[in-house]
Every structure is written in structure tokens, then in C-alpha cells.
Amino acid sequence: MVSVSPCPHGYPGEACIVCKVRHISVCAALSATELSALDELAQHVRFSQRETIFLQGADADWVYNITGGVARLYTLLPDGRRQIVGFALPGDFLGLAMGKTHPFGADAIEQVSACRFSRTAFSLLIDRKPHLLRRLHEFATHELSLAQDQMTLLGRRTAEEKVIMFLLGMRERWTRLGSASVTVHLPMSRQDMADFLGLSLETVSRTLNRLAREKVIILVPDGVRITDLERLIRPVAA
Amino acid sequence: MVSVSPCPHGYPGEACIVCKVRHISVCAALSATELSALDELAQHVRFSQRETIFLQGADADWVYNITGGVARLYTLLPDGRRQIVGFALPGDFLGLAMGKTHPFGADAIEQVSACRFSRTAFSLLIDRKPHLLRRLHEFATHELSLAQDQMTLLGRRTAEEKVIMFLLGMRERWTRLGSASVTVHLPMSRQDMADFLGLSLETVSRTLNRLAREKVIILVPDGVRITDLERLIRPVAA
DNA sequence: CGTCGCTTTGAGGTCCTTCAACCATGGTGG
DNA sequence: CCACCATGGTTGAAGGACCTCAAAGCGACG
Numbered sequence: 326m327v328s329v330s331p332c333p334h335g336y337p338g339e340a341c342i343v344c345k346v347r348h349i350s351v352c353a354a355l356s357a358t359e360l361s362a363l364d365e366l367a368q369h370v371r372f373s374q375r376e377t378i379f380l381q382g383a384d385a386d387w388v389y390n391i392t393g394g395v396a397r398l399y400t401l402l403p404d405g406r407r408q409i410v411g412f413a414l415p416g417d418f419l420g421l422a423m424g425k426t427h428p429f430g431a432d433a434i435e436q437v438s439a440c441r442f443s444r445t446a447f448s449l450l451i452d453r454k455p456h457l458l459r460r461l462h463e464f465a466t467h468e469l470s471l472a473q474d475q476m477t478l479l480g481r482r483t484a485e486e487k488v489i490m491f492l493l494g495m496r497e498r499w500t501r502l503g504s505a506s507v508t509v510h511l512p513m514s515r516q517d518m519a520d521f522l523g524l525s526l527e528t529v530s531r532t533l534n535r536l537a538r539e540k541v542i543i544l545v546p547d548g549v550r551i552t553d554l555e556r557l558i559r560p561v562a563a
Numbered sequence: 564m565v566s567v568s569p570c571p572h573g574y575p576g577e578a579c580i581v582c583k584v585r586h587i588s589v590c591a592a593l594s595a596t597e598l599s600a601l602d603e604l605a606q607h608v609r610f611s612q613r614e615t616i617f618l619q620g621a622d623a624d625w626v627y628n629i630t631g632g633v634a635r636l637y638t639l640l641p642d643g644r645r646q647i648v649g650f651a652l653p654g655d656f657l658g659l660a661m662g663k664t665h666p667f668g669a670d671a672i673e674q675v676s677a678c679r680f681s682r683t684a685f686s687l688l689i690d691r692k693p694h695l696l697r698r699l700h701e702f703a704t705h706e707l708s709l710a711q712d713q714m715t716l717l718g719r720r721t722a723e724e725k726v727i728m729f730l731l732g733m734r735e736r737w738t739r740l741g742s743a744s745v746t747v748h749l750p751m752s753r754q755d756m757a758d759f760l761g762l763s764l765e766t767v768s769r770t771l772n773r774l775a776r777e778k779v780i781i782l783v784p785d786g787v788r789i790t791d792l793e794r795l796i797r798p799v800a801a
Numbered sequence: 802c803g804t805c806g807c808t809t810t811g812a813g814g815t816c817c818t819t820c821a822a823c824c825a826t827g828g829t830g831g
Numbered sequence: 832c833c834a835c836c837a838t839g840g841t842t843g844a845a846g847g848a849c850c851t852c853a854a855a856g857c858g859a860c861g
Binding site: 428459 | 638640641644645646648659660661662666667689690693696697699700703704705706707708710711712713714715717718719758759760761800801
């Protein structure tokens with residue numbers, strides 16, 4: 326069950342100030358005084374593993390700032406086919422479109438912490454803070470650019486290229502979050518990767534194991550270690 | 564060669580007012596007085612068939628408002644594989660990200676008319692007009708939503724579903740532009756459709772001809788006539 | 802220690818691609 | 832005027848990359 330607390334850190338009115346993802350999230354657009362105003366609107370919530378954050382098509386009562394954990398964002402076809410349109414990491418914002426309903430569903434892969442705001446209240450805040458809107462727009466165009474890259478991957482890359490680019494993409498995202506390491510944290514299942522890459526889970530598994538057999542990576546629980554970055558990059562090199 | 568004229572309609576300072584796509588483009592956010600200010604910044608340009616509008620990775624000196632014709636937006640892989648990330652129709656805006664370089668290339672399929680603005684000047688205008696930024700943001704999130712739909716199509720749809728959804732999608736876009744008709748205008752080549760749908764041109768051709776043989780559509784020059792909308796929708800129905 | 806969820810691995814099949822030839826159209830110049 | 836060629840579209844045959852179906856392996860957990 327989702328747990329809600331208005332003041333997660335125990336410092337009333339200062340939660341945003343001490344937030345670990347503040348400078349990489351949309352909130353970075355705000356000054357210290359604006360932040361404490363934002364605190365008034367914020368609710369800190371947690372979702373346990375596999376819990377639904379919101380369903381595709383549901384009313385978008387809240388918008389979310391992910392502060393911890395990884396969520397999957399996906400669309401479902403009526404016959405059950407699924408496309409994961411993205412993985413949300415700490416710092417990511419859910420609800421960029423500020424629309425009445427969610428165009429995709431989201432659920433927690435690991436335990437997820439998030440800061441949530443009433444959509445209507447946040448929308449009003451945006452109208453008063455153009456620099457926040459500009460920041461939101463930057464996030465949206467960044468997402469659009471990623472989506473277009475993913476379209477190229479889905480439409481024109483081979484299975485091996487897809488898997489490799491996924492590994493490199495996740496590596497880069499974790500690196501930018503400061504948790505640089507040779508081990509790439511991958512909390513999602515093979516099925517999740519497959520639904521992100523437009524493959525079957527068996528093809529993902531086979532490809533990862535082939536790369537491991539060729540000593541380019543090592544499979545570890547919840548991730549991979551990249552042992553030969555050169556050879557990993559080669560098949561997808563610019 | 565691209566032809567430039569500051570005043571395409573012959574009414575100095577009023578080009579925007581009489582613009583046919585004004586109320587559907589980003590400009591709809593502006594008042595009449597703001598529009599005449601925009602005229603100062605605007606240059607009307609034309610691109611002939613097959614002409615490049617800008618290259619992937621090139622400096623984004625200009626942003627564009629498409630006023631007529633159809634352009635293809637695409638990314639290229641080093642080995643020549645191409646993914647068309649979208650078709651730009653009248654009313655569409657190119658340069659939403661306002662970034663220093665274009666993340667994708669664009670060229671004219673038919674003769675294209677466009678209104679262009681210096682990126683830096685337009686960026687400054689945005690800073691002074693929050694409602695224009697909001698409009699830009701709406702365009703960006705709409706594009707993002709389309710891109711995510713396209714990811715689902717590319718990753719999880721069959722060839723037949725891809726082609727049908729393409730036809731229905733183009734039909735809807737033309738309808739929204741007011742040129743409703745049973746004939747869907749498709750100025751792009753089979754290769755363009757294939758690179759948009761993640762298929763080979765032969766598969767696109769075969770699928771279209773099978774639909775024609777089954778009397779669901781009729782192939783006409785530069786488009787199709789939909790003769791049995793019910794049966795066309797059935798395979799992709801929600 | 803048995804069960805459950807996820808992953809791995811194998812065998813066989815299929816949807817789509819590739820390669821290739823042919824066809825339609827339209828512009829060009831002898 | 833029409834052979835000629837260029838461009839884009841259609842159609843066929845064969846092959847392959849990936850999928851589906853199936854079974855077995857492997858922790859984790861009660």
C-alpha cells in the first residue's frame with residue numbers, strides 16, 4: 326500500500342531544501358524561498374515493489390517527482406501486449422503534460438519514493454513561475470529527444486544493438502546521478518527489458534548471456550558489470 | 564534552392580494576421596498586437612520538393628512554423644539506416660527544444676512553405692511571453708505523447724497494424740487541418756513510410772496492395788481512398 | 802524441502818527481410 | 832514523336848532474425 330507522509334525528513338518546511346534530487350529535478354528552477362512554498366504543496370509518498378503508481382487512462386490527480394527507486398512507464402494494448410516507454414529514475418518528473426488523464430501507466434520496480442503535488446495546484450504554480458515552466462519545458466523536450474532516439478532503436482536496430490544500447494543508456498543515466506560504477510544497476514526483469522526494446526524476453530536473455538560468454542559483460546544480481554567497454558560499444562559505434 | 568521573402572502576402576506587417584495556420588500553430592497564443600511584433604521577426608521561406616530544410620546535428624539557427632506542404636523528420640545511423648521520427652504538416656513547429664543543434668534532420672517531401680524565426684530572437688520572445696511558452700510546452704508534450712504511441716507501434720505492432728495505424732493517423736491529422744475527405748493525402752514514398760514504421764519498403768507495398776485487393780482501400784496517386792473504414796479499424800481496434 | 806517466480810536454454814516455426822526481376826510513369830532529347 | 836532512361840512501385844522466391852513453445856535450472860522464502 327502507498328504510504329503518505331507530509332514531512333518525510335522530520336524537518337517541517339525544509340524537506341525540499343534537503344532533498345537529494347533537488348538540483349537535478351524540476352525543482353532546481355526554484356529559489357530557496359520558492360522551495361519552502363513548494364513544501365506546502367508537497368506530499369512524500371512511497372510505493373512498494375510492484376505497486377501501481379497510476380494506471381494508463383486514469384485521472385491525473387497528482388504529478389510526481391521521483392526521489393528514489395525505479396519505476397516503469399508503459400502502454401498496454403487490449404490484447405495484453407505491452408510497450409515500456411521509459412524507466413523513471415530519481416530526478417525524473419511524471420506528469421509533464423499536465424493533462425487530465427495519464428497517457429501511460431506507471432508502477433514501481435523497486436521500492437519508489439516520490440514527491441507528489443496536486444496537478445491543479447502545480448498547474449497554478451506554473452502559471453505564476455515562468456522559470457518553472459521553462460524548466461518543465463526543458464524536461465519535456467529532453468524526454469522527446471530520448472523518445473525519438475528510442476524510436477530509432479525500435480525501428481532500425483538489431484536485437485544485439487538494442488540490448489547494448491540499453492546497457493549503455495542505463496549506465497549513462499546512473500553515472501549522471503552520481504552513482505558511477507562499473508556495475509550497472511538493472512532492477513527490472515528480462516520481460517521489462519524486452520517490452521522496452523521490442524523483443525521477447527528469451528531474446529534478451531540469450532543476448533545478455535552471449536555477451537557474458539564473450540566476456541564483454543558479467544551478469545550479476547540486479548545488474549551487469551561491464552568488463553570490456555570498447556567491445557561493447559563497437560557494434561553501436563557512431 | 565530555398566526562396567526567402569520577408570513579406571509573402573504583400574501586406575507589410577499583416578502576414579501573420581492573414582496566416583492560414585495561425586489558429587492551429589504556436590502563434591495562436593498571441594494577441595493581434597503581439598502578432599504584428601512577431602511579423603518583424605518572421606521570414607517566409609519556401610523549400611522545393613526533396614530540398615533539405617536542415618541536417619541532423621547542424622546548428623539550429625532558425626526555428627520553423629510549417630505553413631504548407633509536408634516535411635519528413637529523420638535520424639540517420641552511420642551505416643545509412645534511417646528512422647523517420649515524424650512527418651511535419653501545416654501548423655507544426657520545428658525546433659521545440661530550442662537547442663543549439665537539431666537532433667534530427669528535416670527535408671521537404673512536397674514543396675514546403677514555412678515561417679522561420681531566428682532561434683535566439685524567438686528564445687528571447689519566449690522569455691517575455693509566458694503564454695507563448697505554455698503553448699510551446701503543450702506542443703512539446705503533444706509530440707511526446709505521439710512519440711510514445713509510435714514507440715508502442717514500432718515495438719509491439721505487426722506490419723499490417725503498423726500500416727493501418729499510419730493510414731488512420733494521417734487521415735486524422737488531415738481531418739483536423741480541415742481538409743476532411745475520404746482520400747488520405749500521402750505525398751511520401753513507400754520508403755518513407757517504411758522508415759517511419761520500421762519496415763522494409765516491400766512489406767509496406769505488399770500490405771497496402773493486400774488491403775486494396777481486399778477492397779478496404781483504393782490506391783490512388785499520392786494517397787489512398789478508404790472504402791471500408793470499419794474493416795480497416797478492426798485489426799487495430801481498442 | 803517443496804513451491805513460486807524468474808531466468809536460461811533448446812527446438813521448431815514464422816513473419817518479415819533481402820535479393821532480384823519486372824512494371825508504370827514521366828521527363829528528355831535525338 | 833517516341834525511344835530512352837530515371838525513378839518509384841510491385842511482385843516473387845528464398846533465407847534469416849527473432850518469436851513461440853517447452854522444459855529445465857536456480858534462488859528465495861516459507
